[in-house]
Amino acid sequence: MAPLQNERPKDFWDKLHVLLSPLGGLLTAIAVASLGFIGSRTVERQQSNEAKLRLYSELMTRREESEATLRKEMFQSIIGSFFDTQSASLDSRLLKMELLAQNFHEALDLQPLFKHIRREFTLAPIPAAAKRDYESRLSDLAREVTRKQMIVLEAGGRRFDHTVILSDSLLDGTKSEQLEDVTLSLDGIERRFRVSLFKADTAQRELRVGLEIETPDQPGVPPTQAGRYSVEFDVGFFSTPMIDNTRLSGDQRVALVLTDMNQAGASVSLLYFPGSRASLREKPYYEEILRKLADTVTAQ
Amino acid sequence: MLALLLSISTVLIPPFPAPASLRGEIFGDLRLAEKYLADTKIELKCGEEVVTATTDSLGSFRLSAKASGKCTVTVTYEKQTPSLSVVVFDKPARYRLVIEAKDGKYVLKRV
Numbered sequence: 081m082a083p084l085q086n087e088r089p090k091d092f093w094d095k096l097h098v099l100l101s102p103l104g105g106l107l108t109a110i111a112v113a114s115l116g117f118i119g120s121r122t123v124e125r126q127q128s129n130e131a132k133l134r135l136y137s138e139l140m141t142r143r144e145e146s147e148a149t150l151r152k153e154m155f156q157s158i159i160g161s162f163f164d165t166q167s168a169s170l171d172s173r174l175l176k177m178e179l180l181a182q183n184f185h186e187a188l189d190l191q192p193l194f195k196h197i198r199r200e201f202t203l204a205p206i207p208a209a210a211k212r213d214y215e216s217r218l219s220d221l222a223r224e225v226t227r228k229q230m231i232v233l234e235a236g237g238r239r240f241d242h243t244v245i246l247s248d249s250l251l252d253g254t255k256s257e258q259l260e261d262v263t264l265s266l267d268g269i270e271r272r273f274r275v276s277l278f279k280a281d282t283a284q285r286e287l288r289v290g291l292e293i294e295t296p297d298q299p300g301v302p303p304t305q306a307g308r309y310s311v312e313f314d315v316g317f318f319s320t321p322m323i324d325n326t327r328l329s330g331d332q333r334v335a336l337v338l339t340d341m342n343q344a345g346a347s348v349s350l351l352y353f354p355g356s357r358a359s360l361r362e363k364p365y366y367e368e369i370l371r372k373l374a375d376t377v378t379a380q
Numbered sequence: 381m382l383a384l385l386l387s388i389s390t391v392l393i394p395p396f397p398a399p400a401s402l403r404g405e406i407f408g409d410l411r412l413a414e415k416y417l418a419d420t421k422i423e424l425k426c427g428e429e430v431v432t433a434t435t436d437s438l439g440s441f442r443l444s445a446k447a448s449g450k451c452t453v454t455v456t457y458e459k460q461t462p463s464l465s466v467v468v469f470d471k472p473a474r475y476r477l478v479i480e481a482k483d484g485k486y487v488l489k490r491v
Contacts, residue, residue: 240491241474241476241491243464243465243466243490244467245450245465245467260489339473340471340473341469342448342449342467342469344448344449344450344467344468345449345467347467347473
């Protein structure tokens, strides 16, 4: 039988092909196995992370729930006793006020209660020295609450301190005074604040103030939110900045705090802070939430 | 009757008198723009009483006076003495002071 015409001797490449064919299969098998292994490891790790996250959020939720229950019971007990007809002593009422203020100052406007207790002290048939002592304790408590809130708000915002020298016309309320303009910037929004004083009451330790806020046209601020507007209000030791504040555009707040006052003058602090630091009872407007969500998506 | 007497005494006595034994105090820091000024002379004048101190290495100061009320703080910096009116209270008050240059003159401000 004659050899085939087109059969040629095997060269190097043919031999390599014969050798590598099974090796290729082996490598493919190894690659598939590795891919499966890595894939399953990734899925396992992801599941483990998700389980950890679930456990963490569950623990946090339970902690929040138990804390909320405890706070609710505590609040009901203290506030209930305030309106108890079997009126307790002034000392015990002041202690309850201290408990309320120290534990619920971020969630509750305590100003009416502070004023109510002060009226009770004024009307109580007790010696003047005792009356002064109670009033001093009450104002110290209010200032302690304000101090705590100011630390939190200052950490996330801006602060400017004004010194007010009380003139006779300010004490009489016959002439207003204007404090130095302050320009502060927070989260890319610059605003100018102007504080005017209309009247000072050193007995009640209160100031009647006007606050003018101007937001100039600037990038990042919609034209509808730029402009100038003013508010007028009383500020005293019982005004707490987390609750007694002025809402600004872009979910921001501004508050004036009376940090100290005597016959000669007063110290007034202006706090400009994000709405997220305001009281727990304050909710952002829906359009602000939507805008923040949109901003987050754009940033991503 | 007793209640009436007590009510009258409450009206006559001011609600928050400052006890004479208390000392007023101001504390805080001093800076020129963003730079805190160390070893800078700072003076508090309340009536006839003058209290002097020097800022520490971090630019902080603490000044105590026997009186409270309207006082003046003066800083001595580069041969100039800018000053500022302050109020000293019964309780310590924080004053963050800044020296600003205005037309070649230094001005002391509270921020």
